Amino acid sequence: MLVSEIMLQQTPVVRVLPVWEDWLGRWPTPAHLAAEASGEAVRHWGRLGYPRRALRLHAAAAAIVERHNGQVPGTYTELLELPGVGSYTAAAVAAFAFGRRETVVDTNIRRVHARLFTGAALPSQSLTAAEMRLAAELLPADVELSVRWNASVMELGALLCTARAPKCAQCPVRHACSWLAAGEPAPSYTPKGQSWHGTDRQVRGAVMAVLRVADAPVAPEMFHQKPADLDFEPEGVGVPLAALHRLNSGPEQLERALAGLLADGLAELHLGGFQLPA
Known part of the structure; x- marks a missing residue:
């Protein structure tokens, strides 16, 4: 349940379900996930968005193996001590997975x-x-x-x-x-959906799509130059790379995306190129 709760943060069930099923098929226990490189967690996070959640799940799995003999703890306090687990997630898992009396507020x-x-x-x-x-x-x-x-x-x-x-x-x-x-009074504010098209988040997602399928480090020029202008192309990245370039992002926005992924631990430099964390 810890996996589903983290995946469902800001993401609808219809998008989470196939990724959740694939995830548990690959890593049925925290020990299975902790034994993998964190980059594999990011790779199989797919297009759920906010991929730092994948890193947090991987870190939580490692902590569960180290501190709790590989068993997800069942109390609010113990859950809250896991990396990436906030008060809502700790309360929800304690209540729904372990039947404890906790105040759950979503x-x-x-x-x-x-x-x-x-x-x-x-x-x-x-x-x-x-x-x-x-x-x-x-x-x-x-x-x-x-x-x-x-x-x-x-x-x-x-x-x-x-x-x-x-x-x-x-x-x-x-x-x-x-x-x-009270006569169904109108809300005091209008809920606003999060913007996506043209944002740094969209570009970051497109860059991550390239890294997820790359079999080797991706050279920086791959992100900045059109595929037709390149003398080489890492195997398997043609489709997501073309999708990235269709966004027509400026060089500054691409640099922000790449720098942000490095800073967040979602990518690393190896042999002069970008790859998922090892």
């Missing part, structure tokens, strides 16, 4: 709480201490019931109490909803 739960108990159309743009206090107060004292509560509220937010088109007529708690009672 975007869906926050939205249900906001509408049902405070009358707001949407929660605040960032998680507040008041929201955490409310979630803790609402959590049932019974351990088994608390796990079901977390899962139920999360599903209610994901399936019915959605951000843009809530299905209020189907909601089992609509008669107790403060937002409906």
Whole structure:
């Protein structure tokens, strides 16, 4: 479950599922993943985005082998000590994988709480201490019931109490909803989707696509020159390299992308070229 929780951060289930299945097929235990180079984790992360999560999963697997005899720990405190595991992920894994009473607060739960108990159309743009206090107060004292509560509220937010088109007529708690009672007031802000086209993130993703399929270090000029202008081409990179060049990124943006990947540990220099970490 630790793998799925990290993969699902800012990524929809439909994109995660095939990568998750492939990942567990390759590395069914933390020990299997820890035995591989971190670059292999990045390679098989595919196009899920935010590939630093792959490095964190690899580091967490190594820590689990070193500190917990290869078994994923089951308490919030132990999970929180793993590399790349934050408070939400630690609480979710402890609750849903190990049946512990933990306050789990994701975007869906926050939205249900906001509408049902405070009358707001949407929660605040960032998680507040008041929201955490409310979630803790609402959590049932019974351990088994608390796990079901977390899962139920999360599903209610994901399936019915959605951000843009809530299905209020189907909601089992609509008669107790403060937002409906207040006349469905409009949100105080308009949610904005993250931009993608033309951004440094898009270029970084395109560069990573090249590195994932390269069998040898990729020379810097490969990223800057059009394929037709090159005298050579590392085996297998033609398709992702062509996709990178179709973005028509300027040299400064490409340099930022390459420098950022090096700084984040997602790439390294070897024999004068770029490759996934060894």
